[in-house]
Amino acid sequence: MTQFALPAFDLTAFVTATLAEDLGEGLPGGGRDVTSESVIDADARFSGVMDSRDAITVAGLPIAAAFFRQLDPAMEIEILIEEGARVAPGTQLMRLTGNARGMLTAERSALNTVQHLSGIATMTREYVDAMAGHATLLDTRKTIPGLRHLEKYATRMGGAQNHRMGLWDAAMIKDNHVLVAGGVGPAVARAKAAGVAQIICEVDHLDQIEPAIAAGAHHLLLDNMGPDVLREAVALVAGRVPTEASGGVNLRTIGAIAASGVRYVSVGRLTQSAPAADIGLDFTPL
Numbered sequence: 433m434t435q436f437a438l439p440a441f442d443l444t445a446f447v448t449a450t451l452a453e454d455l456g457e458g459l460p461g462g463g464r465d466v467t468s469e470s471v472i473d474a475d476a477r478f479s480g481v482m483d484s485r486d487a488i489t490v491a492g493l494p495i496a497a498a499f500f501r502q503l504d505p506a507m508e509i510e511i512l513i514e515e516g517a518r519v520a521p522g523t524q525l526m527r528l529t530g531n532a533r534g535m536l537t538a539e540r541s542a543l544n545t546v547q548h549l550s551g552i553a554t555m556t557r558e559y560v561d562a563m564a565g566h567a568t569l570l571d572t573r574k575t576i577p578g579l580r581h582l583e584k585y586a587t588r589m590g591g592a593q594n595h596r597m598g599l600w601d602a603a604m605i606k607d608n609h610v611l612v613a614g615g616v617g618p619a620v621a622r623a624k625a626a627g628v629a630q631i632i633c634e635v636d637h638l639d640q641i642e643p644a645i646a647a648g649a650h651h652l653l654l655d656n657m658g659p660d661v662l663r664e665a666v667a668l669v670a671g672r673v674p675t676e677a678s679g680g681v682n683l684r685t686i687g688a689i690a691a692s693g694v695r696y697v698s699v700g701r702l703t704q705s706a707p708a709a710d711i712g713l714d715f716t717p718l
């Protein structure tokens with residue numbers, strides 16, 4: 433099976449917890465797949481094919497394989513498509529052969545994961561394409577609790593780069609921080625004095641650019657600015673720090689925003705609003 437590893441993500445724990453939730457472990461009468469146990473012989477075997485029903489960008493196949501292997505370690509699994517690949521409708525993604533009960537019990541957890549992650553990767557790729565080579569697409573922290581590492585992995589498979597992973601790896605000074613600190617300059621200065629290695633500062637108005645840079649910001653987030661204002665902001669920054677456009681970004685607007693001269697464009701809807709990809713799994717008794 434394809435090896436899958438992400439920093440700070442425990443694949444075995446994720447698979448175990450997800451299956452336990454579906455099986456109702458710890459609940460009265462839980463801990464079993466009632467349907468499969470009552471309908472399918474314990475030694476029955478299936479072959480199965482997972483395929484795409486739409487054009488998608490693929491993400492999550494090695495995780496799906498881990499669900500099946502958890503319930504049948506001897507299951508034969510062939511992953512047919514590389515992560516991040518774009519495929520046409522009807523493309524076979526995975527073939528598997530093994531214990532029928534194990535396949536049926538793992539099916540929904542495996543499909544949910546691949547559909548969700550491929551949905552994110554597919555939407556991300558649409559945004560990257562719409563940018564036409566201008567700027568770099570970034571994701572955000574608008575992720576489902578507990579799934580951040582997987583969802584940010586999926587945006588990478590779609591062609592984006594990750595923004596900060598959490599609250600720990602960069603300071604993100606936004607309007608509420610500025611309000612309490614008494615201004616953009618004092619807020620950035622406090623973060624710099626604290627020894628923060630990476631300071632991102634949101635600016636809502638052009639007159640905030642100079643105080644933020646002068647105080648030591650490493651990266652400016654230009655919030656809710658249209659393309660004309662963004663071009664003016666980029667000219668004022670003059671390459672001194674990276675610039676990022678954020679807010680009001682969708683497939684209709686991202687092309688002009690990316691072409692304004694900013695280095696990055698961040699989009700929360702990549703992880704917040706991506707629809708699940710249409711992926712199926714069909715079984716044949718052996």
